[in-house]
Amino acid sequence: MTFDMLVPVGGVFVGLILLVWSADRFIEGAAATASHFGMPPLLIGMVIVGFGTSAPEMVISALASWQGNPGIALGNAYGSNIANIALILGLTALISPISVHSYVLRKELPMLTLVTMAALLLMHDLRLTRIDGVIHLILFSGLMGWSIREGLRQQSDALGDETEDELKQHPMPLKHAFFWLATGLLALIASSRLLVWGAVTIAQQLGVNDLIIGLTIVAFGTSLPELASSIIAVRKNEHDIALGNVIGSNMFNTLAVVGIAGTIQPLDFDQSVFSRDMLFMGLLTLTLFLFSYGFRGPGRINRFKGALLLVCYIGYTVYLITTVFVKTD
Numbered sequence: 001m002t003f004d005m006l007v008p009v010g011g012v013f014v015g016l017i018l019l020v021w022s023a024d025r026f027i028e029g030a031a032a033t034a035s036h037f038g039m040p041p042l043l044i045g046m047v048i049v050g051f052g053t054s055a056p057e058m059v060i061s062a063l064a065s066w067q068g069n070p071g072i073a074l075g076n077a078y079g080s081n082i083a084n085i086a087l088i089l090g091l092t093a094l095i096s097p098i099s100v101h102s103y104v105l106r107k108e109l110p111m112l113t114l115v116t117m118a119a120l121l122l123m124h125d126l127r128l129t130r131i132d133g134v135i136h137l138i139l140f141s142g143l144m145g146w147s148i149r150e151g152l153r154q155q156s157d158a159l160g161d162e163t164e165d166e167l168k169q170h171p172m173p174l175k176h177a178f179f180w181l182a183t184g185l186l187a188l189i190a191s192s193r194l195l196v197w198g199a200v201t202i203a204q205q206l207g208v209n210d211l212i213i214g215l216t217i218v219a220f221g222t223s224l225p226e227l228a229s230s231i232i233a234v235r236k237n238e239h240d241i242a243l244g245n246v247i248g249s250n251m252f253n254t255l256a257v258v259g260i261a262g263t264i265q266p267l268d269f270d271q272s273v274f275s276r277d278m279l280f281m282g283l284l285t286l287t288l289f290l291f292s293y294g295f296r297g298p299g300r301i302n303r304f305k306g307a308l309l310l311v312c313y314i315g316y317t318v319y320l321i322t323t324v325f326v327k328t329d
Contacts (some may be wrong), residue, residue: 008202011198012194014191015195016221016224019195019224022183022190023053024228025183025187027229028172028180029181029184030051030052030181031163032167032172032174032180033177036174040151041161041163042157043147045160046104050147050251050252053249056222057076057252059189064196064214065265070128070266071212071269072210072218073261074128074261075212075218076215077253078278079216080257081250081253082219082277084226084250085246085285087227087310088246089309090312091227091231092230093302093305096234098239098243098301099239099300104150105243105292106299108247109299110293112289113285116282119258120274126269126273127266127269128258128261132262133261136258136259143255159240162240165238195221196218229245230242243292287309
């Protein structure tokens with residue numbers, strides 16, 4: 001590896017480590033701050049945690065689009081959704097099967113599927129225009145309104161109970177919550193800038209489309225906070241939090257992250273991106289719904305389903321590398 005390549009690779013590595021740390025601090029600070037101001041635990045679990053786990057994707061996509069690299073922004077959003085479902089839930093279910101008891105999550109599962117299908121319909125012309133971006137953000141605003149209404153209306157829910165237990169286990173004074181909220185956000189921006197710079201430089205050095213880098217390296221890195229929080233959640237038997245992390249993150253990625261990217265900088269992309277990456281994400285989302293909804297009782301992602309999801313992620317990643325990076329060499 002040449003020095004010209006070693007420096008951006010090191011930047012991506014350091015950026016990923018700082019990104020995971022800053023996202024964790026940001027989520028803890030945001031959740032504790034919301035709790036101090038009387039926000040219901042269910043609403044914290046649905047909105048605050050969902051926003052926090054997608055904060056890396058949002059910051060990176062905004063920076064990438066602003067700097068003229070919307071391919072990283074789009075690849076980051078869809079690649080993160082693929083990693084969230086196939087890698088994170090697959091690996092988490094292998095550690096401990098995920099049981100779904102939350103009434104709210106059972107409502108969010110079909111909504112995520114519909115949102116994903118609507119997004120694919122908007123992108124079938126192989127363009128992400130500013131109008132598309134605005135439509136994504138309008139849909140996101142409607143979704144947030146629904147989430148807030150559900151969070152305030154539901155008196156008791158498994159997701160809210162688990163979130164409340166987590167807040168009680170990690171109490172934080174308000175001034176500490178503000179400190180970690182601000183520190184996490186600043187570190188998140190700094191690490192995202194470093195990660196985007198490294199990813200763009202690597203793409204230029206390898207001569208590949210920056211969207212591919214977004215689908216692989218950047219998407220994997222921005223999914224690490226969800227991976228860590230989901231594994232910790234199932235080890236504590238907080239299965240609804242583990243699934244809620246992924247559902248919330250994917251909703252934010254599909255609508256807010258892509259919407260921000262398209263509004264800042266329109267993008268044209270290849271047919272292969274739609275037929276390979278976007279449709280695969282849609283298929284995984286439909287699979288998640290069928291696996292988790294629980295048509296005759298509580299949904300459950302057992303170890304077999306987890307292994308199947310993980311195999312899908314490995315197969316997709318290998319196919320992507322062999323068809324893009326190997327051909328480039």
